[in-house]
Amino acid sequence: MDIKEKVIEIIAEQAVLEPSDVSMDNTLEDLGIDSMALVESIFAIEEAFDISVPFNANDPTESDFDISSVASIVDAVENLVKAKV
Amino acid sequence: MYRVVITGAGTINALGHDVPQTFEAFREGRCGIGPLDIRDVDRLAVKIGGQVRGYDEADHFNRQQISLYDRFTQFTLLAARQAMAQSGIEFSGELADRSGVVLGTSGGGLTTQDENYRAVYEEGKNRVHPFIVPKLMNNAATSHVSMEFNLRGPSFTVATACASSNHAMGMAFQMIRSGMARAMLTGGSESMLVFGGVKAWEGLRVMSKDACRPFSATRNGMVQGEGAGVFVFEEYEHAKARGANILAEVIGFSMSSDASDIVMPSKQGANRAIVGAMRDAQINPSEVGYINAHGTGTAANDKTESAAVADAFGSHADKLMMSSTKSMHGHLIGGTGAVELLACIMALKDGVIAPTIGYEEPDPECALDVVPNEAREADVDVVLSNAFAFGGLNAVLALRKVP
Numbered sequence: 245m246d247i248k249e250k251v252i253e254i255i256a257e258q259a260v261l262e263p264s265d266v267s268m269d270n271t272l273e274d275l276g277i278d279s280m281a282l283v284e285s286i287f288a289i290e291e292a293f294d295i296s297v298p299f300n301a302n303d304p305t306e307s308d309f310d311i312s313s314v315a316s317i318v319d320a321v322e323n324l325v326k327a328k329v
Numbered sequence: 330m331y332r333v334v335i336t337g338a339g340t341i342n343a344l345g346h347d348v349p350q351t352f353e354a355f356r357e358g359r360c361g362i363g364p365l366d367i368r369d370v371d372r373l374a375v376k377i378g379g380q381v382r383g384y385d386e387a388d389h390f391n392r393q394q395i396s397l398y399d400r401f402t403q404f405t406l407l408a409a410r411q412a413m414a415q416s417g418i419e420f421s422g423e424l425a426d427r428s429g430v431v432l433g434t435s436g437g438g439l440t441t442q443d444e445n446y447r448a449v450y451e452e453g454k455n456r457v458h459p460f461i462v463p464k465l466m467n468n469a470a471t472s473h474v475s476m477e478f479n480l481r482g483p484s485f486t487v488a489t490a491c492a493s494s495n496h497a498m499g500m501a502f503q504m505i506r507s508g509m510a511r512a513m514l515t516g517g518s519e520s521m522l523v524f525g526g527v528k529a530w531e532g533l534r535v536m537s538k539d540a541c542r543p544f545s546a547t548r549n550g551m552v553q554g555e556g557a558g559v560f561v562f563e564e565y566e567h568a569k570a571r572g573a574n575i576l577a578e579v580i581g582f583s584m585s586s587d588a589s590d591i592v593m594p595s596k597q598g599a600n601r602a603i604v605g606a607m608r609d610a611q612i613n614p615s616e617v618g619y620i621n622a623h624g625t626g627t628a629a630n631d632k633t634e635s636a637a638v639a640d641a642f643g644s645h646a647d648k649l650m651m652s653s654t655k656s657m658h659g660h661l662i663g664g665t666g667a668v669e670l671l672a673c674i675m676a677l678k679d680g681v682i683a684p685t686i687g688y689e690e691p692d693p694e695c696a697l698d699v700v701p702n703e704a705r706e707a708d709v710d711v712v713l714s715n716a717f718a719f720g721g722l723n724a725v726l727a728l729r730k731v732p
Contacts, residue, residue: 280592283534296374301534302550302628 247293247325248318254288255314268315275314282311289317295324332565332732333505333580335674336418336573339411341404342556342668343379343658347411351668352675354657355683356704361658362541362552369524375536378522379554379659396460398473399438400520404557404664405470406477409514413478416561417573418512420479427510429482430475431501432559433493433517435663436526437486438465443523474514474559482510491623492584493517494558494666495716495724499582501562502726511564516667518557527553533592535627541660542687543624543653544631544695551625554659558667565732577677578729580711581610587721594630594717599637602723606713607641610727614642617649617727618709619676621669622699623717624653624685625660632694634715639697650707652685652700666716670726673712677730682707 245253249263256263259275266275272282279301286297286309297320299307310316340347343361344354354361364370365378386395386403398406420428441464448454463469468486475484483504487497494517501515521527530536530553537550568575583605587598607614623634639646654672661668672683681704688701714726 283532286534287532299534300537300549302537302548306549 247322250292251289251318251321252314254285254292255317258285266314268313268318270314272311289321293321293325295321295328297324331506331508332578333502333562334565334568334578334732335560335576336563336568337412337414337416337561338576338671338674339408339415340556340558340668340671341381341407342661343381343554346384348671351671352679355654355672355675356681358684358686358703359657360686365522365527367522367524373524373527373531375527375531375538377538377552378527379552380522381556396458397464399464399469400440401434401438401518401557402470402473404520404555405432405518405559406473408516408518408557408559409474409478412514412559412561416563418561418563424511425479425481427482428480428512429484429510430471430480430514431485431487431497432471432474432515433487433489433495433497433663433666434467434470434519435488435490435493436519436521437467438469439521439526440523441465443525446525470518478514480514488663489722489724490718490720491660491662491665492716492718492722492724493663495714495726496584498560498562498666498670498726499584499724502579502582505562505564511567513562514559515562516557516559517664518667519662519664520555521553521662522555537626540687541626541656542689543622543626543656543685544635544692544699545688546690546692548626548628548631551627551655552659554655554661556658556661556668557664558671560667560670575731577674578732579726580612580729581606581727582725583609584722584724587723589721592719594633595721596633596637596640598721598723599634599715599717600640602725603637603641603713603715606725606727612711612727615645616711617642617713618707619673619682619712620649620651621672621712621714622651622653623715624655626653626655630717632692634717635695635697646697650682650698650700650705652683654683656686666714666724670714673714673728676709676712677728680706680708
């Protein structure tokens with residue numbers, strides 16, 4: 245499973261949707277992901293890829309980790325995984 | 330209905346090992362938050378806290394006591410000794426039977442838990458010290474205070490996360506006011522600055538990695554502290570008859586539950602507790618000169634609390650002062666309301682309002698006078714102390730200048 249598929253699977257699970265219902269240009273709001281589901285998603289991403297995601301719930305927009313859409317999250321995770329190797 | 334006064338206060342926290350040191354730090358706007366000095370800190374993402382420094386348990390307790398007293402119990406006993414000494418009250422006979430201890434803590438003996446889980450899980454040991462259970466239990470501090478000072482009446486421990494101490498002090502107040510008790514030792518303590526305690530909080534992603542800046546637009550989360558605050562609450566005529574020095578009068582208390590979300594605060598829930606405390610105290614909002622805010626420095630709390638206060642006070646919200654001393658001593662979780670009550674007493678007794686330090690930039694969503702960065706002299710007659718816990722459990726106390 246590639247990074248994109250896995251991230252979508254994690255987000256879909258938090259949104260209680262099928263992965264096929266999640267599209268890359270969806271925002272988290274579109275998917276009904278609230279602040280607690282977001283923190284859980286980030287935890288699941290960290291566990292799945294063994295990475296540390298820079299994210300502070302007090303100011304999500306100022307974190308280096310861009311959560312503005314599913315695509316931006318996939319990008320950010322790909323970069324973090326690349327940086328790890 | 331009996332009147333309730335405070336005749337003794339004690340504390341140990343990141344700002345000092347007693348009340349005078351803490352007041353001095355409040356007046357100077359000194360920050361007690363710094364790098365954490367705890368085991369495995371290198372495995373933490375959050376490496377700062379309001380830690381009690383220059384503290385050696387062996388200076389205060391013997392070996393047998395240390396085998397029974399977790400750090401949170403030690404802090405409680407030290408604060409209780411100071412409060413008892415200042416009050417001059419002694420418990421014997423009928424007074425002892427009608428006086429008790431109600432203390433708040435959220436985590437109880439977390440140092441003991443952390444050390445012993447490490448021993449059995451990480452180090453693979455199959456045996457722990459025989460007193461681990463009586464050392465880690467949440468009511469250990471209450472019981473040891475009761476034993477040390479012979480308080481034999483109603484005693485228990487309250488755990489409502491960040492509102493624990495305010496709930497405890499509210500209970501003590503109501504018990505004396507109703508005639509159920511004559512005097513109470515009350516307040517709370519917390520010692521969560523251990524690897525497991527900080528690691529759990531990291532998970533929520535609401536912790537700041539650099540500073541606690543309540544109400545500032547630049548705030549980025551809370552910072553944990555540790556310590557204790559303990560007070561002697563006493564029925565007014567009893568205190569007067571023995572010529573006790575009175576620090577302040579407790580005049581009202583209210584609690585509410587948001588009944589909405591396990592972590593996100595509610596403006597309505599906070600508002601009901603604030604308004605309820607003023608109603609219980611039979612005061613008008615215009616009499617309140619200072620509020621010690623819950624003011625955690627998180628995005629969510631500070632704007633919600635500011636909105637709740639604005640709603641509760643109307644136009645008077647622009648005239649009152651509201652500061653968060655968590656910027657200096659950190660968030661003591663279950664002990665926080667107790668240490669923060671000291672700022673209320675200082676305001677009433679000394680006419681000095683403790684500042685909100687670390688304040689950098691106004692936030693339009695927190696547009697109240699938060700006494701930024703420098704303490705201020707002001708004559709206030711009535712103050713409130715807010716505490717709003719995870720789980721949506723709110724507790725607000727009202728105090729008045731010495732009668």
